[in-house]
Amino acid sequence: MSTIKDVSKIAGVSVATVSRVLNDSSKVNPRTKEKVLRAIDELNYKPNAVAKTLFKKQSNSIGLIIPNISNPFFPELARAVEDTARQFGYRVILCNSDGQKEKEKDYIETLSQNHVDGFLVTSITGNNDNFKNLPMPIVAIDRSLDEKLPCVYVDNYEGGILAAKTLFENGGKVFAEISGPSSLITAKERSRGFRDFFNKREIPVITYESEFDFKRSAIVAEKLLDERPEVDSIFVGNDQIGVSLIKAAMVRGIRIPEDLQIIGFDGIEIGDLIVPALSTIQQPIYDLGKEATKLLLNLAQKNYVNETSVCMPLTYIKRDTTKQ
Amino acid sequence: MSTIKDVSKIAGVSVATVSRVLNDSSKVNPRTKEKVLRAIDELNYKPNAVAKTLFKKQSNSIGLIIPNISNPFFPELARAVEDTARQFGYRVILCNSDGQKEKEKDYIETLSQNHVDGFLVTSITGNNDNFKNLPMPIVAIDRSLDEKLPCVYVDNYEGGILAAKTLFENGGKVFAEISGPSSLITAKERSRGFRDFFNKREIPVITYESEFDFKRSAIVAEKLLDERPEVDSIFVGNDQIGVSLIKAAMVRGIRIPEDLQIIGFDGIEIGDLIVPALSTIQQPIYDLGKEATKLLLNLAQKNYVNETSVCMPLTYIKRDTTKQ
DNA sequence: ATCTTAAATGTAACGGGTTACATAAGGGGT
DNA sequence: ACCCCTTATGTAACCCGTTACATTTAAGAT
Numbered sequence: 037m038s039t040i041k042d043v044s045k046i047a048g049v050s051v052a053t054v055s056r057v058l059n060d061s062s063k064v065n066p067r068t069k070e071k072v073l074r075a076i077d078e079l080n081y082k083p084n085a086v087a088k089t090l091f092k093k094q095s096n097s098i099g100l101i102i103p104n105i106s107n108p109f110f111p112e113l114a115r116a117v118e119d120t121a122r123q124f125g126y127r128v129i130l131c132n133s134d135g136q137k138e139k140e141k142d143y144i145e146t147l148s149q150n151h152v153d154g155f156l157v158t159s160i161t162g163n164n165d166n167f168k169n170l171p172m173p174i175v176a177i178d179r180s181l182d183e184k185l186p187c188v189y190v191d192n193y194e195g196g197i198l199a200a201k202t203l204f205e206n207g208g209k210v211f212a213e214i215s216g217p218s219s220l221i222t223a224k225e226r227s228r229g230f231r232d233f234f235n236k237r238e239i240p241v242i243t244y245e246s247e248f249d250f251k252r253s254a255i256v257a258e259k260l261l262d263e264r265p266e267v268d269s270i271f272v273g274n275d276q277i278g279v280s281l282i283k284a285a286m287v288r289g290i291r292i293p294e295d296l297q298i299i300g301f302d303g304i305e306i307g308d309l310i311v312p313a314l315s316t317i318q319q320p321i322y323d324l325g326k327e328a329t330k331l332l333l334n335l336a337q338k339n340y341v342n343e344t345s346v347c348m349p350l351t352y353i354k355r356d357t358t359k360q
Numbered sequence: 361m362s363t364i365k366d367v368s369k370i371a372g373v374s375v376a377t378v379s380r381v382l383n384d385s386s387k388v389n390p391r392t393k394e395k396v397l398r399a400i401d402e403l404n405y406k407p408n409a410v411a412k413t414l415f416k417k418q419s420n421s422i423g424l425i426i427p428n429i430s431n432p433f434f435p436e437l438a439r440a441v442e443d444t445a446r447q448f449g450y451r452v453i454l455c456n457s458d459g460q461k462e463k464e465k466d467y468i469e470t471l472s473q474n475h476v477d478g479f480l481v482t483s484i485t486g487n488n489d490n491f492k493n494l495p496m497p498i499v500a501i502d503r504s505l506d507e508k509l510p511c512v513y514v515d516n517y518e519g520g521i522l523a524a525k526t527l528f529e530n531g532g533k534v535f536a537e538i539s540g541p542s543s544l545i546t547a548k549e550r551s552r553g554f555r556d557f558f559n560k561r562e563i564p565v566i567t568y569e570s571e572f573d574f575k576r577s578a579i580v581a582e583k584l585l586d587e588r589p590e591v592d593s594i595f596v597g598n599d600q601i602g603v604s605l606i607k608a609a610m611v612r613g614i615r616i617p618e619d620l621q622i623i624g625f626d627g628i629e630i631g632d633l634i635v636p637a638l639s640t641i642q643q644p645i646y647d648l649g650k651e652a653t654k655l656l657l658n659l660a661q662k663n664y665v666n667e668t669s670v671c672m673p674l675t676y677i678k679r680d681t682t683k684q
Numbered sequence: 685a686t687c688t689t690a691a692a693t694g695t696a697a698c699g700g701g702t703t704a705c706a707t708a709a710g711g712g713g714t
Numbered sequence: 715a716c717c718c719c720t721t722a723t724g725t726a727a728c729c730c731g732t733t734a735c736a737t738t739t740a741a742g743a744t
Contacts, residue, residue, distance in 0.1 A: 041700080064723085088700085106435045411731035
């Protein structure tokens, strides 16, 4: 690998001049520039980005910390982050935390030492001191970490209400929900919105709780259908639970949406591929990732930002598991 | 941020000694060590990994280049890579190439300049000079790049035969396939295996070609079902096409597997979540990623490796779209 | 007491860029 | 011809670790 020094020798100039040519940082005589460019070409010289990072304390990379890329919510988010980061000349380092604080802490430590320019995080829990006193900015996605931290999110509570309202107006009589884990603030909010809607009208709501994954939610879904055959309208904490529930209902010969309406949450691709396709409260997943990345990069570059938190819209997507 | 110099001052030793304590690189008097450790603790000193990388020419990071993390085959692979890399103290930089050579090249350039220790690549095409003359090792996953490059793969041709054999022995009469794009070597091999099986027996095979994604494959699936209602056995190039095909068949009221048997390829999670669950030729996706990462890291650390290419096994998973 | 050798520690160069500051060269004005 | 001011370029310090080599110190051998 050739260095800037090699280039300077061949071009017959100083390293400073080569650096200036490379960065257009100050005026260089066109003839000199030409010589330098020729030398660069001749040596096939590529600047060492690590050396640059050391001096500039800017690595053009960000850390993306998510629970698990295998969870179908995250690939689209990751894709958005990567696209946007790339567009601005940044790289993204992928970190699966599995929702474990220890793992998360470990990543933050390692990446900090590598001088990433910021973190994008979807974290498990409310107050999290893993992120205290970091020299670089952090933006939370989807799940707010701390009131003070910048965050790109959706109004989960409103989403819960929207789901409730839809099922109710579609003529549902007996309502249930399979909420996500109560340890997740997002799941809790969705559930609270859903229940508040019915509480206000003094209509009872049956509640089951599940994890946000296919395997474990399948068990809960089966349990609910078997224990409460009278239920005709179910809101599930996310689409994965919804998919499991549809499968369980199909196996039992329950007609959807005639006998049972289902509304999911998230809007992941699978929901639209199964039969019947899952109606859902859709999050703008790609945009969430895009906006979060833009916000983070603005913060990292100390650009002015007028809002450090942005709320993204939620939409009801009618497919085949609801009547309207 | 404090530096090694700050620590050395507080501990009353030279920077070399601090470095030795940090790396256990040579004997340090226990009392001195104690002093240094105290100083490190007092300052909450964290070594600058960038400086270390600059000197050592080793960044403890690898680049993972895949077409698109949103394609459901890749999250599990990425997860395996990340898990394994992490286990060995490496970070992974995620790159979506969209199968575009230009994008791929761009990534390789950037990451090379950042001194990643190696690349893990699932590339589009056979001969690819994006990877010529790189100073760091490359391991191909799933799709072999070049005969000489280390690769972790499955025998797609055998997989195609296995699918054919299964459909044939299940009593299929009229056979068809929806292959993946012929530009992909993997898709071509699967298809070749499938057709060879029947060619040998002088049984005709109807062939349609599709992309490896849900939207575009849905169109091809519908076309096949409408144009060729006599077909009773279909092998699809991957599970995504399979999912689309199932949906199209369900909508048309075709009974599966009684009237139509389907076999997919890959073994992605979705296949098992839909009704009917998709029978498939399963790749060990996680293990593919794990083995590839191990191989790459061994190469990067110049450890001895006795095989630079490893072939992973394929398994037929009987679910609900085949009779046996 | 003197020599040898091992152990502990320090000095300074190095990795490959960037940039503040100094200097040299060229152009315009009188 | 002389001075002033740009413009162009060079010098060297700096970013923060690592490590070859030099030096000091202590312990063991004779």
